[in-house]
Amino acid sequence: MMRILLLIGVIAFFCPLHAQAPPPAASPSLEQRVADLEAYVNNSSRAADTGGAIASNVAGPGPGYNAWMMTCAALVLFMTLPGLALFYGGLVRAKNVLSVLAQCLGIAGLVTILWWVAGYSLVFSRGSPFIGGLNFAFLNGVDARPNGDYSYWVSQNVFAMYQLMFAIITPALIIGAVAERMKFAAVLVFAGIWMFVVYFPIAHMVWGIDGWMNGVWNPRAKITAIDFAGGTVVHMTSGWSALVLCILLGHRLGFRKEIMAPHSMVLCMVGTGLLWVGWYGFNAGSALAPDGIAANAFMSTTLATAVASFTWAMLEYALRGKPSVLGFCSGAVAGLVVITPACGYVAPSGAVIIGIAAGIVPFFACTKLKSWLGYDDALDTFGIHAVGGTLGAFLTGLFATASVNPNLSLVLGGPLNPATQNGLARIVGHTLWIEQLKAIVVTILVAVVGSAIIGALVRGAIGLRIAPEIERQGLDINQHGEEGYITS
Numbered sequence: 313m314m315r316i317l318l319l320i321g322v323i324a325f326f327c328p329l330h331a332q333a334p335p336p337a338a339s340p341s342l343e344q345r346v347a348d349l350e351a352y353v354n355n356s357s358r359a360a361d362t363g364g365a366i367a368s369n370v371a372g373p374g375p376g377y378n379a380w381m382m383t384c385a386a387l388v389l390f391m392t393l394p395g396l397a398l399f400y401g402g403l404v405r406a407k408n409v410l411s412v413l414a415q416c417l418g419i420a421g422l423v424t425i426l427w428w429v430a431g432y433s434l435v436f437s438r439g440s441p442f443i444g445g446l447n448f449a450f451l452n453g454v455d456a457r458p459n460g461d462y463s464y465w466v467s468q469n470v471f472a473m474y475q476l477m478f479a480i481i482t483p484a485l486i487i488g489a490v491a492e493r494m495k496f497a498a499v500l501v502f503a504g505i506w507m508f509v510v511y512f513p514i515a516h517m518v519w520g521i522d523g524w525m526n527g528v529w530n531p532r533a534k535i536t537a538i539d540f541a542g543g544t545v546v547h548m549t550s551g552w553s554a555l556v557l558c559i560l561l562g563h564r565l566g567f568r569k570e571i572m573a574p575h576s577m578v579l580c581m582v583g584t585g586l587l588w589v590g591w592y593g594f595n596a597g598s599a600l601a602p603d604g605i606a607a608n609a610f611m612s613t614t615l616a617t618a619v620a621s622f623t624w625a626m627l628e629y630a631l632r633g634k635p636s637v638l639g640f641c642s643g644a645v646a647g648l649v650v651i652t653p654a655c656g657y658v659a660p661s662g663a664v665i666i667g668i669a670a671g672i673v674p675f676f677a678c679t680k681l682k683s684w685l686g687y688d689d690a691l692d693t694f695g696i697h698a699v700g701g702t703l704g705a706f707l708t709g710l711f712a713t714a715s716v717n718p719n720l721s722l723v724l725g726g727p728l729n730p731a732t733q734n735g736l737a738r739i740v741g742h743t744l745w746i747e748q749l750k751a752i753v754v755t756i757l758v759a760v761v762g763s764a765i766i767g768a769l770v771r772g773a774i775g776l777r778i779a780p781e782i783e784r785q786g787l788d789i790n791q792h793g794e795e796g797y798i799t800s
Contacts, residue, residue, distance in 0.1 A: 340366050355601040357464050373458050374465035380602040381470045387593025388477035392416055392484050395590050399583025399641070400488050401796075403691045406575040407786025408492045409796035415499050419484045422500055426507050427476045434512040436462065436475065441524035441534070444516045448472075461521040461529075463600045474597065482511055482546045488691035489554035493564050493783055496791050498776045502557070502766055509762040510553060514755055515545045525751050527736055528719050536735045537751035538712060538720070538744070540609065541598035543653025543704040544755045551698025552756050553763035555687065560767040561776055563688040565783050572690075577637050584641040588617060591648045595655040608716050609655040612663035613648065616655075619664055620647025623671025642696065646674040649700035654708040657720065662711035669707060674700045705752050709745030 340348070348358045348370040355377075358368040397416040401409045423431070433448035438461070448454055451472065459468040483503040487494075517524040518539050525544075527536030539545060564572070574580055595613045599606035624643025625635035650670035651663060658666065678695035689695060714720040714737065721737035739747065770776060777783075782790040789795055 340369055345369055352465065355465065355603050357460070373456055373467040373470070377463070377465040377601055378467055378470050380606075381466050381474050381597065381600065384593035384597025385470070385474040385477050387590045388474065388597065389420075389480065389590075391587050391590035391594060392477070392481045393420060395583050395586030396481060396484055397583070398579045399587060399645070400491065400691055402576040402579030402581075402583060403488075403574040404491050405572060405786075406797055407788055407795075409575065409579075409788065410792055410794050411496070411787035412487065412491060414496065414792050415487045416484050418496065418500055419487075419503050420480050422504055423480045423483065423507060424476060426504065427472075427479055431479060431507060431512055432472045432475065434508075435479075435515045436472075436520060438522050439516070439520070441522060441530075441532075442517060443513050444520055466600055471600070478542060478546060478594070479507070479511060479515075482542075482550050483507065485547070485550035485693055485697055486554045486557060488693035489558040489689045490561050491690040492787065493561055493690075493777055494557075495775060495778050496787075497774060498770055501774065502770050502776075505766045505770070506553065506763065509766060510549050510759050511545075514549055514758055517754070518545050518751070525754065527747060528734055531734050533735070535747055535750045535754070536739065536744075537705075537747045538657060538708060538736070539653045539705065539751070540656035540708075541595045541652045543649075543701045543708065544751055547649050547652060547697040547701025548705065548752070548755045549759045551694050551696070551701055552759040554693040555689065555698060556760055556763040557767050557776075558689050558694070559687055560764070560771065561688075564690065565780060567688050574638065577641075580641055581637055584644055588644055588648065591617075591652075595648075595652060599656055605656050605717055605719075611660060612655045612658055612666075613651055615660060615663040616651035616667035616670060617644050617647035619667025620644065620650065620670035623668055624675050627671065627675050642678065642692065643671050643675070646670045646696050646700050649697055650674075650704035650707070652701070653704045654711060657708060657712035657717050659711075659713055659716050662713070666704065666707050666711065669703060670700060673703050702752055702756075705748050705755075706745060709748035712740055712744060714740055 344366060348368045351358050352370055352374055358370065393416060397413045400412045400416075404412055428451055430446060430449050432451060432454065433446050434444045436459070437444040437447040439445035451469070454468050454472050456467040456469060458464055458466055459471065462471055483506060486503070487499060490499075518526060518537070520526060522530055522532070524533060525535040525537045526533050527538050537544075566572070591613060592610055596606040596610040599609060621640050621644035624646065625639040628639040629635040647667050647670040651666055654662070654666060674696050677699040678692045682689055682692070682695060687694075712720060719734075720740045736744070767776065778787065778791070
């Protein structure tokens with residue numbers, strides 16, 4: 313018996329039944345805890361986010377940041393559904409109103425699926441300077457933890473949904489140029505391919521952490537351009553693509569021979585108001601925090617939009633003798649478009665100047681340029697979004713100031729390139745406009761060439777345009793089996 317007990321004791325000594333418990337993790341000091349709270353308030357990194365050995369007591373996402381970004385995501389979706397749908401729906405003829413609503417809804421569903429499969433990853437995963445990788449394909453690993461490449465305090469799943477709303481509205485803008493004559497199936501096929509060829513690459517180049525044109529966050533960017541909320545990514549890509557597609561489709565039947573006035577300026581006005589309200593989520597939300605930069609974007613968006621709306625209508629008053637509701641609405645949307653890339657970078661006076669330009673330049677693009685060149689941009693997508701987005705991207709280079717946004721003189725740290733400036737400090741207020749011009753050229757080339765190829769392929773495969781008899785009768789009853797208005 314004694315031998316057995318001795319044997320058991322030897323085994324227990326050399327082979328303990330329970331592993332030794334690790335020492336308890338060190339708790340953060342009072343100074344570290346206060347520093348983490350300051351980081352939360354100031355939208356900066358915690359010690360643990362920058363390689364600190366001690367875990368933060370303020371771990372994971374910030375509840376206030378998530379609440380802000382979920383609200384902004386809802387506002388951006390509100391821009392498309394129902395804002396853009398009603399804005400475009402009021403501008404078409406009554407026989408085609410449902411077709412616009414259906415196209416907006418169809419694009420929302422399609423883009424969401426593509427975003428889940430690979431879109432989010434191709435835009436916001438690290439990859440090449442031109443396109444992201446597939447680390448986040450099928451939203452794998454996209455959970456409540458923040459992605460420190462973009463925000464220390466916003467859950468990555470919230471960030472992904474916020475950016476999805478931008479991806480939804482961008483191809484939906486294109487349908488304004490091809491309204492009343494494009495097949496529903498062709499709209500979906502074109503939009504699906506276009507996302508991979510145009511939107512995902514440009515969005516990654518401009519906003520991806522290692523993007524080729526991300527002048528703020530990538531110190532290795534070859535083009536040190538800036539785009540706060542989507543002047544190039546959203547408005548230029550959609551507007552220039554819209555021009556290509558409307559040329560490929562050709563004129564509507566009766567163009568310049570029949571009156572094609574909007575069937576409901578009431579719907580157009582309601583849609584404009586919804587767009588304006590939703591745009592605060594678009595622009596102020598792009599700060600990714602309820603901070604001072606978001607506050608400036610909110611203010612500059614308001615100023616530029618109101619000034620542009622007033623300027624456009626007053627031009628009508630001076631040149632035509634009557635300021636129209638359509639003029640006020642068009643000017644408001646133009647102001648929203650032009651201020652988008654600049655809203656988080658410009659001071660109030662810069663926003664007012666941008667608003668004046670937004671009321672003048674797109675006005676002449678929609679009223680004169682379209683007439684001179686003869687293209688049938690049905691709802692002025694090119695005149696407002698392409699011309700306005702291009703104008704806004706350029707003016708951002710003239711009026712951006714680090715006094716409004718300190719990120720324009722940021723010293724970057726972290727794994728990408730420790731302790732280096734982002735390169736903007738030496739060019740803001742001097743030659744930034746040259747970098748903006750480079751980004752403009754790249755965006756136009758990608759959008760125009762990509763859209764021309766996609767449009768030609770879709771036309772050859774399934775056809776782009778509806779039959780003449782369907783166009784005369786209307787898309788609503790023929791493409792969707794419904795009518796927007798029952799009058800008897």
